Amino acid sequence: MSQLWGPLIGASIAAGVWLVCSGWSRRRRPSPWVRVVPYVRDVRPDLGVDPPRHFVTGRAAAALDRVIGGRRSVERRLARLGGGTAAQTIEAFRLRQLGWVVAGFAVATAVALLLWSAGRGSVVALLGVCLFGAVAGGLLCDQDLSIRVARREKQMRAELPIVADLLALAVAAGESPVAGLDRVVRTVRGALGEELSGVLSEVRTGTAVTVAFDGLAARTGVANVARFAEGLVVALERGTPLVDVLHAQAADVREAARRDLIETGGRREVAMMLPVVFLLLPVTIVFAFFPGYVGLHLS
Missing domain, CATH: 1.20.5 (Single alpha-helices involved in coiled-coils or other helix-helix interfaces)
Structure with a gap:
């Protein structure tokens, strides 16, 4: 050794x-x-802000993408997470995942070396530990992406009633939907505010309002936000009173949140009984019978 x-x-x-x-x-x-690049970006807007990846790291990211697969699933989750184009973002994610794989392999290798120095385990078992560490690092990175997407979508669901009410107040005050959306974006800070800021940027670059909200409904993973965007599109296309639609959307979202809370409480009813049965009830029994038990022994 x-x-x-x-x-x-x-x-x-x-x-x-x-x-x-x-x-x-x-x-x-x-x-x-x-x-x-800063001097030619006005004639070549396709050139990104960040320089291209190094040849070795780019090839490593591409190889990891071919080995692991699931590119479409990663692209959907990255689009729901927001930020960047799909190709650039998935390359950055694969490089980050490769770093997690290397870190997991390094930690598992250190553990395997310690076990080998202590004389425990065979060579095949220690190699399996190293391989398990690398696989666990890649899976943990993928799970971290799913957790971040779920956290962002939960934040969007919580912000939606406030955004709908603010947009309804702006439209009721006489502003156009685009001007009201601008006011809401400047007021709200959060995940939904970032998505609406992207919609507003698309509208300002010439995209129709209905098309921009259709894109929001297509890329988001939150059903309430998709219904909100689709309701705005229908109201703008058919001339439905937009204020009534927005107030109805906010009421529906609050009702859905209340139902989700009741369903979550019903599913966790057994889990809430565990501390009562295994902690509070034994302590109560001890307090009830211990004085009598001590009195019998003293008599």
Whole structure:
């Protein structure tokens, strides 16, 4: 085992020196992308803000995407999370997932080395531990994305009644739907405000209001927000009083939230009984019978 530590320490030192030297050289000499792109972006709007990924990291991200698969599912969740184009965002996510895989593999390798130094486990079992760490890192990164999407959608559901009421007040005061949407976006801070800001940006660049709200209904994963957008589209196309539609949407969302709360309480009724049965009831029995038990022993 002592012969193994020398190469590992040497490889770690070499990797650290290489990272420091490469980072210093990149900071010392800016790439042509940083020097040229800001001056030609007005004639080439397709050039993004961020430079393209390094060849090695880009190939690694593409290989990980081919191995894991599920690109459409990741694209849908990233679109629901918001921000960036699908191609750029999924590449960044794959690179982040690759980092999680490397981190999981490194932690599992450290545990395997400790077990090997203690003389426990065979080589095959320790290799399995390393492989399990890498797989667990990738799965945890994917699960983290799902958790962030669910948290964002929960925030959007909570903000929807307030947004609908504010938009109804703005329209009732005489403003157009676009002007009312602008006022709401400048007032609201949150996930739904960011989505409506994107809709407003599309409208300002020439997209029809109905088309922009149709896009919001298509990419969101929240049924209430989709119904809200579709209701606005129908009201604008058919001339339905928009204020009544918005107030009805807000009332429906609050009613749906109340039903969800009642259903959640019903599903967790058994879980709420666990502390009562296994904690409060035994303590009550002890307090009721312990004085009599002590009195019998004293007599």
